Amino acid sequence: MTNSNQLKSQVLHSLKWVALGKVLTQIIRWAMTFWVIRLLLPEDYGVVAMADMFAGFLALFIGGLFAPAIIQTKELSQTMLKQMFGLIIVVYSTMFLVQYNLASVVGNFYQSEHVTSILKVTACLFIVKAIAIIPTSLLARNMAFKHVSIISSVANITAAVTTLVLAYLQFGFWAIIIGEIIAVTLRAVLTLAVQPITFLPEFKFTQVKPHLKFGGLIMLHSIVFYVFLHMDVAIAGRLMSVTEIGVFAIALQFALMPQKKILPLLKEVAFPAFSKIQDQPQRINAYILKAQKMSILLTIPIFWGLASVIDQIIPIILGDKWLEAIYPTMIILFVMPLRFSEELFNPALKSQRKVKHMLHNVSIMSVVMLISIVLAAPYGAVGLAAAWACGFPIAYGVVACRNANLLNIKYRNIAKLFLAPVAAGIIMLIVVFTLKQYTGEIAVLNLLIQIAAGGVAFISALYLFDKKLIVELISIFKRSPKRHD
Template sequence: MSITARVIHSLKWMTFTKFLAQLLRWAVTFIVIRILMPEDYGIFAMADVVMYFFALLSGAGLASALIQVRDFSKLQMRQVLGMLVTINFFFTLTVFLLAPHIADFYQEERVIPVLYALTIGFLTVTIETLPTAMLEREMRFKALSLVELAAATISALVTLTLALAGFGLWSLVIGSVSELLLRAGLKCAVHPVMILPHFGFRNSIHLFTFGGIKTLTFLAWFALVSVDTVIGGRLWDAQTLGIYAVALQLSYIPLNKLVPLVKQVAFPAYSRINQADDDISPYVMKANSLILITSFPLFFGFAATAPSLVPLLLGEKWLEVVLPASLIPLVLPLRASQELLDPAFEASGRPQDALINWLIVFAILAPMLYVGALYGE
C-alpha cells in the first residue's frame, strides 16, 4: 500500500471513530454541564492547565524521535524507557510538592486534591509512550483509533454516571483519570513492548536532542494556548473563569478534533516520505488546503449561531458564554493552519523552526491577553 493510500485509510478510520467518540462526548458534556456548576469547571481548569504543562514535558518528544528517526536499536528503546521513568517519577514528586503553592497562586484550596489525583497521568505516559510510538511508526491508526474510541466511550459514561450521582467536580476528575488508564492499558495490549528500562543514555543522545527540541516546542505552544487560563485564574474568580473555560471548550471543539487527527497521521507519513528522500512540500500544501477549506465554514458557522446554540445546549445559567463563544472561533482557522506546519518541520529534521514560530507568536500575544483580562472583564 502506498503512503497516500495508507494516509487515506488512516484518516478514514480516525475520522469515523473520532466522530463516534465526539458524538457521545458532546451528548454527555451537554448533560453534565447542566448538572455541574461553573465553579466546578473553573477548578478543574485550574488543575488541568498545570497537569497539561507537565504532560507536555513527560515524554511525547521522545515518541516523536522514535517515529522520525530512520532506525534504532533495542538498547535505544530501553534507554528511552529509562528516561521516561526518570522524568515522570520526578514530575510526580514535583506536583505533590508544588500543589499547595499552586493553590495559593489561584487562591483556591480545592485544587490541591484534584492535582494529586491527576498525577496518575504520569504513570500512564510512561506505560503508553513506546507502544504509541511503534503503532504510529507502523501507521497502524486503525488500532489506535479503536483504542481511543473505547477509552473515550467508557470514560464519558463514567463522568456522566458520577455527575448524576452527585459527585460534582470529582465526576470530571475521575472521568479524566479513567480515560488515561484505559487508553494506556489498551495500547499496551494491542502492541506490548516487553523491555526493561536502561538508565545509561550515551547511545541515544540524538534521540534525546530531537525529543528535547520537540518538548520545547510543546512548551511554547502550551504557553500560548494556556496563558489566557493562567492569567484568568489569577485575575478572575472561579465563576468568571468557568464561563470563559466553557466558551473556550465549545469554540475549540472543531480545532481540537480535526487538527490533531490530521497532525497525528501527517507526522509519520511525512517522516516516511523524508526518509525516502522525497519532497514533502506538495503533501504539506494539500493538508493545509484541506484544513482551511474545512475549518472556515465550521468556525464561522459556530460563531454566527452561538447566540442561539448556547442557551439551547447549555441552559439559561450559561448565557454569559454567548459573547466569548461568538468571538473566539473567528481566529481559529488561522490557528489550525499554523499548527499543520509543525509535523512538516519535525519530519524534515528541523524541529527548531517550529519552536521559533511558536515563540514569536507567544511574545506578541501574551501581553495583549494580560491587558484584555485586566481591563476587559
C-alpha cells in the same frame, strides 16, 4: 504500486480509520459533554481549568521528549528501546513527585484547596502514561491507526459515561477528574494489550542521548506553545473571579471542540507520513499546500457556521446559566480557522527537524498574544476572547510568512487559498444573520433552519467563486484506498 501511491494509499487508509474512530466517539462524547456542562457549575470548570494549568505544563516538559524520537528515527534497535524505557521511567517518576509536592504551592497561589487536591490525585497519571509511551509510539510509527482508533474510542466513551454518571450524582468537578483518570488508564491498558512491551528497561542511556536532542527541542517547543495557549487563563486567574474563568473556560472548550477532534486526527497521521518522505522537500511542499487548502475549505464553514448560530446552541444545549459564554465563544470561533491553519504546518516542519524554526514561531506568537491579553484581561471573558481576535491574526501573518520562506512556498499561494472560502463564509454569515431577523426566537427548529440556510449559502457561493474546490473535495472523499493493516 509506486512508493508515492503506496504512501498516499496508506495515509488515506489511516485517515479513514482515525476519522471513523474520532467521529463515532465524538458524537457520543459531545452529547455527554453538553449534558455534563448542564449539570455542573461555572465554578467547577474554573477550578479544573486552574489545576490543568500546572498539571498540563508539567506534562509538556516530557510529553514530546520520547515519542517523536521513536517515530522519526529510521533505524530503531531493541537496545535503544530498552534504554528509552528506562529513561521514561526515571523522568515520569520525577514528574509525579514534582506535581505531588508542589500541589499545595499551586493551590495557595490560586487560593483554592480544591486545586491542591486535584493536583495530588492526578499526579498518579504520570506513572500510567510512562508505561504506554513506547507501545503508543510504535503503533504510530507503523501507522497502525485502526488499533489506535479502536483503543481511543473505547477509552473515551467509557470515560465520558463515567463523567456523566458522576456529574448526575453531584460529584461536582471530581466527575471531570475521575473521568480523565479512567480515560488515561484504560487507554494505557488497551494499548499494552495490542502492543505489549516484551523487554525490561535498561538504565544506561548511551544510545538514547543522540536521539533525545530532537525530542528535547520538541519538548521545549511544546512548553512555549503551552504557555502561548494558556497564558490567558494564567493571567486571568489573578484578575478575574472563578465564575468568570469558568465562563471563559467553557467558551474555549466549546470553540475548540471541532479543532481538538479534527486537528489531532490530521497531525496523528501527518507526522509519520511526512517522516517517510523527509528527504523529498518538493513532495512535502505539495502536500502542505493541499492540506492547507482542504483545512481552510472545511474550517471556515465549520467555525464561522458555529459562530453564526452559537446564540441558539448554547441556550438550547447548555441552558440559560451559560448565556454569558455566548459572545466569548462567538468571538473565538471566528479566529479558529487561522489557529487550525497555523498548527497544520507543524507536522511537516517537525518531520524535517525544523524545530528551532517552530520555536521561534511560537515565541513570536507568545509575545504578540501576551501584549493583547494583558491589555484585555481586565474586561472579563469577552475581553480575553477579543484579545485572541485582535492579536492572533497579526501573529499568524508573521508566522505564515516565515513558514513560506523556509519551505520555499510563495506566500501569495498560501494567501490565495483563503480567498474563495472567506468570501463564501461572509455570504453565509450575511444569510444566517439576515434570517435571524425573521426566526429570532430560540428554538431547535429555527436552529436547524439557520444551519441549513448557512450550509446552502456557503456551498452555492463557493461553487460560484471556485467550483474546482468542491470537485477536489468530493474526489478525496470518493477515494477508497486498499487496506494496509
